[in-house]
Amino acid sequence: MFKNALVSVSNKEGLVDLICPLARQGMRVVSTGGTSLHLQKAGISVVEVSQQTGFEEVMDGRVKSLHPSIYIPLLARLNKKADVKVLKDRDLAPFDLVVCNLYPFKDAKHQGKKDLVEWIDVGGPSLLRAAAKNFEHVTVLCDPEDYQGILDAGEIPSLEKRKQLAGKVFSMLADYNFCIADEMQKESQKERRNLYLKGRFYTDLRYGENPGQKANWFQLNKTGLHQALCLQGKELSFNNICDLDSAVSTVREFREPCCVAVKHNNPCGVACDSQMETAIGLALKADPVSVFGAVIATNRPISEEAAQILSSLFLEAAIAPDYSDSALAVFKSKKKNLRIMKWPDLSIYNNNQKEGIKNQFDIHCVDGGLLVQDTQNINKEWQKDWKYIGQKPGSSVQSELLMAWKVCAHLKSNAVALVSGNQTVGLGMGQVNRISSVEIAIQKWKSFHSGLSIPVMASDGFFPFPDSIEAAAHVGIKWIIQPGGSLRDQEVISKAQSLSVNMVFTGQRCFSH
Incomplete structure (x- = not known):
């Protein structure tokens, strides 16, 4: 099995269970700081990194493993005579196992810890990168989930397995660096200039939208x-x-x-x-x-x-x-x-001050690229900017209008929602002209809910022509909520006034393509 291991971890889960049996088989263990103490408490003999380097940790541990006496044994190619000679001349034994994971920057960020810069690992990524680069001669473990598999195998992993583990290291390092870069640029760069996406494989799906399409599910966040x-x-x-x-x-x-x-x-x-x-x-x-x-x-x-x-x-x-x-x-x-x-x-959300907890952004794929936009949140804050044409609604109508507006935002454009009381009674969506969506919504209302009180109507976009107002008024609708913004707004307003239809202009569109 392994002869010489370098061990330096923040997450100590399962570490003793991994190292103890390997050490009993004669594996030498070189370790740092807190990891060394953790192993020694378990009765494992450990060589301190400072003993190998001849250089004590300094600056609160910021510099401890960045030394040639560590990186020569990590990067030595044992099939190269020149590399083996370098090891021999310096009396260094090559590392064949590296167990390392990093300061939990992402967790510290989510917990709102101050002085996040101190949670940026320097030595750990360097050790992992060197070991992963030299996977032909070194087994590198960055995830406690891989420990048991190594023990169960009872032998040095195959070259293919070592390469797989190295790939996992580089993937993890990319995620780690993306998280730091995102945090560093958050305040200084209000506008998006770089987009960092790192999806963790969650599961395979039987197929995609249609049986001929392969599909997988990836997670971008821990929650979701x-x-x-x-x-x-x-x-x-x-x-x-x-x-x-x-x-x-x-x-x-x-x-x-x-x-x-x-x-x-x-x-x-x-x-x-x-x-x-x-x-x-x-x-x-x-x-x-x-x-x-x-x-x-x-x-x-x-x-x-x-x-x-x-x-x-x-x-x-x-x-x-x-x-x-x-x-x-x-x-x-x-x-x-x-x-x-x-x-x-x-x-x-029931105990949250904000209604609608959502992703921070939406992504759409286009040929050769991505379109990224902020997620639109429909909330009561918008109501302070609403403008009323005609009467101002009472509380019950106001509640219906807000519900219709919220629902409309989740329908595919062109979208129209009819709400009576506390339920939708007619939804029209996905049409390439607005009047068709109005007609579909009205038809559903008349087919299924004609006995209910006359609904209010919401539209996710402005009305380019008065025809939708006429159609709504024809069936008795007296309240319409829409964003406004058409060149023909005044024409639409005039038609509404002539038909005794009250309108609310939100000033905000809620398209969903």
């Missing part, structure tokens, strides 16, 4: 949709994940108990109510045709009664902060193929 636990049902498909993400994004707009149904990446039913069960029932009835095969998201736990409602029709998946035991029993007996996802983070 990948944290959701699948409590029952088949594995998630690419399209399931897209729909769940859309549903989660929409339901997080609301503090009150809310249910969102999504089909083909578009909400098809949204409802809020003080009782989660009522909200679920209203959301499923919002568009009873489109909801077949949808996914649903709620921002409150699912009870047995709610599970009974959800089990009344075919759904692809459900995601919620939690489920009662009796609710899970209902799903198991009635809908065993329904994908049940539990994600406690769905309820975090």
